[in-house]
Amino acid sequence: MPSPALAYLSISEASQLIAAGKISPVDLAGACLERIERLDEDLRAFITVTGDSALADAGLAEEAAARGDLKGPLHGIPIALKDIIDTAGVLTTSGSMVHADRVPGADAAVTERLRDAGAVSLGKLNLSEFAMGGTVRHAYGTPRNPWDRARNPGSSSSGSGIAVAAGMCLGALGSDTGGSIRGPASYCGIVGVKPTYGRVPRHGVTPLSWSLDTVGPMTRTVADCAIMLQAIAGHDPRDPTSSRAPVPAYPTILEQAPAGLDIGLPAELCESDELAPQVKAAFDEAIYTIRRLADTVAPVSVPAIDASPAPVMVISDVEAADYHAPWLRTRASEYDENVRLRLLTGAATPADAYVRAQRIRSLVRSQMLDALERFEVLAAPATHTAAPPLPTSAGTGGSFGDLRDDLPRRVFAGPGSLAGLPTLVLPCGFTQAGLPIGLQLIGRPFQEATLFRLGRAYEKATAWHLQRPPV
Amino acid sequence: MNDKPNTATGLERARQLAETSGIDPSGPLLAAVEERLGILLSELDLVSEEQLQGVEPATGFSAASEADGA
Numbered sequence: 001m002p003s004p005a006l007a008y009l010s011i012s013e014a015s016q017l018i019a020a021g022k023i024s025p026v027d028l029a030g031a032c033l034e035r036i037e038r039l040d041e042d043l044r045a046f047i048t049v050t051g052d053s054a055l056a057d058a059g060l061a062e063e064a065a066a067r068g069d070l071k072g073p074l075h076g077i078p079i080a081l082k083d084i085i086d087t088a089g090v091l092t093t094s095g096s097m098v099h100a101d102r103v104p105g106a107d108a109a110v111t112e113r114l115r116d117a118g119a120v121s122l123g124k125l126n127l128s129e130f131a132m133g134g135t136v137r138h139a140y141g142t143p144r145n146p147w148d149r150a151r152n153p154g155s156s157s158s159g160s161g162i163a164v165a166a167g168m169c170l171g172a173l174g175s176d177t178g179g180s181i182r183g184p185a186s187y188c189g190i191v192g193v194k195p196t197y198g199r200v201p202r203h204g205v206t207p208l209s210w211s212l213d214t215v216g217p218m219t220r221t222v223a224d225c226a227i228m229l230q231a232i233a234g235h236d237p238r239d240p241t242s243s244r245a246p247v248p249a250y251p252t253i254l255e256q257a258p259a260g261l262d263i264g265l266p267a268e269l270c271e272s273d274e275l276a277p278q279v280k281a282a283f284d285e286a287i288y289t290i291r292r293l294a295d296t297v298a299p300v301s302v303p304a305i306d307a308s309p310a311p312v313m314v315i316s317d318v319e320a321a322d323y324h325a326p327w328l329r330t331r332a333s334e335y336d337e338n339v340r341l342r343l344l345t346g347a348a349t350p351a352d353a354y355v356r357a358q359r360i361r362s363l364v365r366s367q368m369l370d371a372l373e374r375f376e377v378l379a380a381p382a383t384h385t386a387a388p389p390l391p392t393s394a395g396t397g398g399s400f401g402d403l404r405d406d407l408p409r410r411v412f413a414g415p416g417s418l419a420g421l422p423t424l425v426l427p428c429g430f431t432q433a434g435l436p437i438g439l440q441l442i443g444r445p446f447q448e449a450t451l452f453r454l455g456r457a458y459e460k461a462t463a464w465h466l467q468r469p470p471v
Numbered sequence: 472m473n474d475k476p477n478t479a480t481g482l483e484r485a486r487q488l489a490e491t492s493g494i495d496p497s498g499p500l501l502a503a504v505e506e507r508l509g510i511l512l513s514e515l516d517l518v519s520e521e522q523l524q525g526v527e528p529a530t531g532f533s534a535a536s537e538a539d540g541a
Contacts, residue, residue: 330491337500344489344504347488
């Protein structure tokens with residue numbers, strides 16, 4: 001099989017071929033490493049490539065497969081990790097010069113779980129500094145969208161989105177606080193799931209905002225997302241926020257037809273004035289398809305959604321400022337200017353404003369849960385536009401120079417973040433310029449399986465997920 | 472909310488953090504912090520006391536503990 005075809009196999013396909021002895025994990029890892037070598041000087045998806053250890057691990061996976069000793073559907077599958085996820089003995093920078101020489105002594109919980117499941121790590125992925133969206137000067141090179149290199153790949157899991165879309169790995173982990181999986185998945189034309197808060201343990205993942213952070217998979221198909229989430233979900237005593245709720249068999253459940261599901265369309269998102277016309281048209285077309293798959297599709301109003309962007313920003317800035325306080329006191333000049341601005345704003349925020357933000361969060365959560373009493377899934381565009389041009393302005397204003405204009409556009413990620421709800425993003429069309437457009441499906445707490453069912457059925461009815469960027 | 476005395480205290484704290492880290496506190500950064508903070512606080516104020524009546528602050532533990540039956 002030619003190298004690009006190998007690298008663009010889905011996890012499901014590659015897993016079956018490995019189990020049948022028809023492809024070699026070493027060849028699979030090699031095909032991905034070849035693409036990283038060829039493409040990444042320009043795309044800047046990776047901060048660290050662990051090629052030698054990946055090939056060694058793939059060799060061990062191949063020997064085990066030959067013995068029939070398979071660890072599961074991730075056995076021998078090449079993946080990569082956002083560089084805020086600890087990897088024992090491997091540089092973990094968080095995309096910052098502040099952590100330029102940080103080598104953890106132990107793996108994060110999710111790293112352990114992926115390794116135990118047989119996955120082969122190709123390295124560590126570029127991101128916005130410390131996962132704070134708005135980074136202008138990336139310390140390890142500017143990540144570029146593979147669909148158009150002059151465009152933003154989305155933040156903060158930028159490298160995760162690029163690497164999966166460009167066939168540099170078969171799946172990746174990202175993290176999502178205020179949209180950091182959902183945005184890059186939408187802009188890069190791939191599938192990503194922000195799990196329910198507490199579904200995936202965060203032990204060993206550098207925090208941005210303790211009360212909002214989640215870790216989740218980014219892949220090219222819904223089934224692959226389900227496979228990766230299966231491997232990383234579940235309680236870990238080292239993360240007190242991780243849930244003991246049972247983890248369903250996602251890859252099995254996702255094949256159940258979504259007939260009978262009631263789908264709500266939040267007017268505050270679906271009818272937003274911020275939506276670009278081509279995004280709105282693609283979303284309307286997606287809903288036309290979903291009407292044929294589900295039971296009921298009806299509008300719903302969730303008024304508090306409009307108030308969601310500022311609380312996400314305030315909560316994450318304040319919590320991040322506390323985590324970063326030791327470095328802010330001594331090394332503030334080493335941060336990207338916009339990140340420093342966010343951190344100092346967090347340090348300056350009054351306590352009553354933080355509490356107000358958490359109260360608004362309660363209001364948003366309450367109204368979202370009310371809507372999800374009536375509907376199993378809420379559907380909306382993932383972002384208001386397709387990938388915008390890369391930010392060119394640096395300085396204290398930077399991309400936050402127009403915060404008043406920026407906040408209303410953050411409404412598409414705000415409710416899922418504040419309410420801690422699972423959200424699946426998948427491609428639902430392209431602009432006339434060839435940029436991907438994303439659909440988001442928001443579910444009830446811990447009901448990721450329902451989102452996978454609907455997403456999988458949508459994927460079967462469309463071909464958007466089969467499109468590849470021109471790289 | 473942004474006219475309250477503790478906003479000034481917060482900005483002083485940001486100024487001190489910048490200064491101890493070698494950044495000119497009289498430069499544009501602190502002005503940008505003040506502007507950004509003002510925008511965020513005024514956005515929070517758009518949600519009225521009436522809307523928030525009886526609403527307690529959320530915690531990150533809410534979603535996980537609810538599913539655990541806690």
